[in-house]
Structure formats: C-alpha cells, structure tokens
Amino acid sequence: MISKAKEIEKEAIISVKEAAILINKKEAINTINILKETISKKDKVDKEEFIVAINSAKEEINSITSEKEAVSKKEVVNAFNKLAETIKNKDTANKEEAIRAINVLKEDISNISLDSAVKELTNLKIKYLGKKSELSLILKSVSKLEDSERKEVGKALNEIFKNVKDAFDVEFKKIKEKEIEQKIQLEKIDVTLPGKKVVIGEMHPISKVLNKINDIFISLGFSIVDGPEIETDYYNFEALNIPKDHPARNTQDTFYIAENLLLRSQTSPVQIHTMQNSKPPIKILSPGRVYRADATDATHSPVFHQVEGLLVDKNISMANLKAILELFIKKLYSNNVKVRFRPHHFPFTEPSAEMDISCFKCGGVGCPLCKYEGFIEVLGCGMVHENVLKNCNINPEVYSGFAFGLGLERIVMMLYGITDLRLFYENDMRFLKQF
Ligand code: DAH
Numbered sequence: 001m002i003s004k005a006k007e008i009e010k011e012a013i014i015s016v017k018e019a020a021i022l023i024n025k026k027e028a029i030n031t032i033n034i035l036k037e038t039i040s041k042k043d044k045v046d047k048e049e050f051i052v053a054i055n056s057a058k059e060e061i062n063s064i065t066s067e068k069e070a071v072s073k074k075e076v077v078n079a080f081n082k083l084a085e086t087i088k089n090k091d092t093a094n095k096e097e098a099i100r101a102i103n104v105l106k107e108d109i110s111n112i113s114l115d116s117a118v119k120e121l122t123n124l125k126i127k128y129l130g131k132k133s134e135l136s137l138i139l140k141s142v143s144k145l146e147d148s149e150r151k152e153v154g155k156a157l158n159e160i161f162k163n164v165k166d167a168f169d170v171e172f173k174k175i176k177e178k179e180i181e182q183k184i185q186l187e188k189i190d191v192t193l194p195g196k197k198v199v200i201g202e203m204h205p206i207s208k209v210l211n212k213i214n215d216i217f218i219s220l221g222f223s224i225v226d227g228p229e230i231e232t233d234y235y236n237f238e239a240l241n242i243p244k245d246h247p248a249r250n251t252q253d254t255f256y257i258a259e260n261l262l263l264r265s266q267t268s269p270v271q272i273h274t275m276q277n278s279k280p281p282i283k284i285l286s287p288g289r290v291y292r293a294d295a296t297d298a299t300h301s302p303v304f305h306q307v308e309g310l311l312v313d314k315n316i317s318m319a320n321l322k323a324i325l326e327l328f329i330k331k332l333y334s335n336n337v338k339v340r341f342r343p344h345h346f347p348f349t350e351p352s353a354e355m356d357i358s359c360f361k362c363g364g365v366g367c368p369l370c371k372y373e374g375f376i377e378v379l380g381c382g383m384v385h386e387n388v389l390k391n392c393n394i395n396p397e398v399y400s401g402f403a404f405g406l407g408l409e410r411i412v413m414m415l416y417g418i419t420d421l422r423l424f425y426e427n428d429m430r431f432l433k434q435f
Contacts, residue, residue, distance in 0.1 A: 001142075009135075082105075128164055241387045271348075281314075321382075380405050
C-alpha cells in the first residue's frame with residue numbers, strides 16, 4: 001500500500017511541477033516565427049524534413065528560461081506535439097500545408113494564457129487528490145487494516161497525501177502570484193507618457209473689460225455691489241419713477257415670471273436696493289446681466305450686461321458727474337478721447353444726459369464706425385431724480401447724487417472693433433483667443 005502510494009506521490013509531484021513550468025510567450029512565438037521563416041525559404045518541404053524542423057523548434061522551447069509574460073511550457077510543448085502528430089499521420093506534406101500548420105500552431109500558442117495553466121493544475125489536483133483518486137481510495141482502505149498496522153500505515157499515507165497537497169499549493173501560489181504580477185505589468189501607468197491636453201480658455205473679453213472698469217472705479221473709492229436678476233415691478237420700474245403707464249416701459253419690455261415679478265431690464269434697481277439699505281455717502285458700481293424681450297441680431301440680445309454707477313452725498317452736482325465720467329473714459333480708452341454730454345431724458349434722473357466720446361477710429365473726423373458723426377454714444381447719466389431719492393427715504397433737500405448706466409457689450413465692441421454681438425455668446429475659441 002505504502003509503496004504504491006509513494007509511486008503516486010512521485011508521479012504527482014513530477015506532473016504538478018511540469019504543469020507549473022512557465023516560459024515567456026513571446027519567445028515561444030518567436031521560435032515559431034523562425035520555424036516559419038526557415039520553411040518559407042525552402043523550395044520544397046518533405047514530411048521528414050518538416051518533422052525534424054518542428055522537433056528542433058521544440059528543443060528551442062526547452063531552452064527558454066525567461067518567465068516574463070509567461071505561459072505554461074507544457075501547453076506550448078503540447079501544441080508542438082499536436083502539430084507533429086498531425087504531420088506524422090499524413091502521407092505527404094508540402095510547403096503550403098506546412099506553413100498552414102505552423103500558422104495554426106502559432107494561433108494555438110497565442111491563445112494560451114496563465115488561466116490554462118491554472119486549469120491544468122486544477123485537473124491534476126482532482127486526478128491525484130480528488131475523492132475518486134487512487135490516493136484517496138488507498139487512504140480509505142486503511143480502515144480495513146488490522147489495528148496493529150493501521151496507525152503506522154495511516155500516518156505514512158497521510159504524510160504522502162500531505163506532501164502531494166503541499167506540492168500543489170506551492171505551484172498554485174506561484175502561478176497566482178505570477179498572474180497578479182503580469183496583471184500589474186499590464187495595467188501599470190506610464191507616467192512619462194504625454195498627458196491629455198486640457199484646453200484652457202481665455203478670459204472672456206467682456207470679463208476683461210469689466211475687470212478694467214471695476215478697477216478704475218475701485219481706484220476712485222467706489223464699491224462693487226451685486227443685485228438680484230429677478231426683480232419685482234416696483235424695483236425695476238416704480239421706484240425708478242417709471243409708473244405703469246410710462247412710455248419708457250415700451251423700450252424696456254422684459255420677461256415676466258409673474259405679474260409683478262420679472263427679469264430685470266436694467267441694473268438701475270440696484271440703486272434702489274443700495275439707497276434703501278445704506279445711508280449717504282454712497283459710491284457704488286454695479287455690473288450685471290440684464291434682460292430684454294428682444295430678438296437676437298448683430299446688435300441685440302435678450303441677455304446682455306450693464307454697469308450701473310451711483311454716487312449720493314451732500315453738494316453733488318453735474319460737475320462731479322462730468323469729472324468722474326470723463327476721468328473714467330480716459331482711463332478706459334486713452335487720454336486723447338474727448339467727451340460730449342447731450343441732453344436726454346431718463347425717468348429716474350433730472351436733468352439727464354447721454355455721454356458721447358470722440359470716435360477712436362477717426363479721432364472725430366467722421367467714419368463708418370461713428371456713422372460720420374465724429375462721436376459715439378457710450379452711456380446714459382444724470383442727477384438722481386428727487387422722486388427716486390424720496391422713494392428711498394433720502395432727503396433731496398440735504399442730499400443729491402448722480403447716476404449712470406452703460407451697456408458693457410457696446411463698450412467692448414467699440415474697444416476691440418467687434419461688429420457682431422452674437423460672437424460674445426458663441427464660445428468659439430477662435431474668437432475668444434484674440435483678446
Ligand atoms: N438704465 C438705463 C437703461 O437701461 C441706463 C441708465 C441711464 C442708467 C441713466 C442710469 C442713468 O443710472 O442715470 O437704458
């Protein structure tokens with residue numbers, strides 16, 4: 001019994017070791033490529049010659065020692081044997097057939113993976129240690145032995161069983177580790193590869209110019225304040241001295257959320273919020289989005305930007321308004337720019353004016369940009385209407401102030417010579433990169 005078991009032990013250990021020998025797959029395929037080349041160079045291939053060539057390629061396989069990108073050597077050799085066998089069984093072999101057979105061999109080997117080595121080991125384990133294996137059967141029959149023999153034979157057989165099991169465990173572990181190692185190799189990240197380029201945009205020309213405007217006013221002591229884009233009718237119109245039937249409402253038609261709730265058509269309501277929430281002296285600048293029920297074209301957009309300015313204090317006059325706005329425009333464009341104030345009407349200022357600047361393209365001579373006027377309108381302004389001050393509980397007998405509002409898009413278009421407003425909102429990098 002024991003000697004039989006020992007025989008099985010020996011056989012099992014040899015086959016498990018054999019099944020677990022790994023060789024580099026690429027090198028194996030390389031030997032086949034060499035074989036194929038040798039065969040291809042020949043004019044004619046006869047059967048004997050081909051078998052000799054296969055055997056010498058198989059020898060080559062035996063000399064591979066590298067275990068990198070490994071597969072089971074036994075499987076590779078099996079594939080060779082299978083090929084040799086088919087050839088042997090044929091009566092003749094010619095060159096075409098030989099090459100076809102080599103291609104099949106190559107394909108077979110390419111398809112081998114470490115998985116198949118694991119499978120092979122598993123099969124062997126079942127064969128040698130499974131419930132129906134010879135060893136198990138021998139082990140079972142121990143119970144039939146005499147008491148005197150049972151203990152010793154049992155011990156020896158258990159040891160043999162354990163040795164075989166250990167041999168399997170060792171090889172399983174080796175292959176599993178190899179598998180993990182190869183997986184890591186396969187999945188490793190090459191940090192030296194060039195990365196994917198993230199396209200970083202440019203600051204939008206509107207933001208660029210707005211930052212410049214903000215800086216100018218901050219340097220003059222103004223604070224930048226924000227206001228809501230959703231307004232009540234009161235803040236957007238009533239408090240600014242634009243009652244329900246006022247014609248100014250026509251040019252400021254906007255989008256309504258409810259009867260008295262709308263998207264602000266101007267930044268002027270920020271004046272009201274500010275004056276209601278703080279006491280003079282007030283010096284604020286309020287840039288932001290505004291909305292109008294306008295169809296989009298080269299000069300109109302349902303959403304655009306305005307910048308509102310407000311200064312309220314004692315003894316503020318048109319002279320202060322003129323001085324500040326002239327200084328602002330010179331800092332924004334150039335010192336050579338001339339300004340002109342034309343009387344105008346706004347419901348929330350009295351008196352009101354529009355400020356024009358000399359055309360920076362023709363210098364005031366007249367050109368298509370300024371429509372041959374020499375001047376271009378840039379903003380609306382005026383002295384804050386006493387009704388507006390009263391609406392905010394500011395005494396017009398004590399305080400006075402000026403306000404102005406400018407369309408940002410227009411300013412940016414003039415600054416850069418942009419002729420179509422829609423370009424601002426299309427996010428086309430070719431356009432945005434130019435500023
Ligand atoms: N809110 C005006 C508009 O949208 C622009 C404006 C004009 C604002 C005169 C002002 C101002 O503060 O004083 O047309």
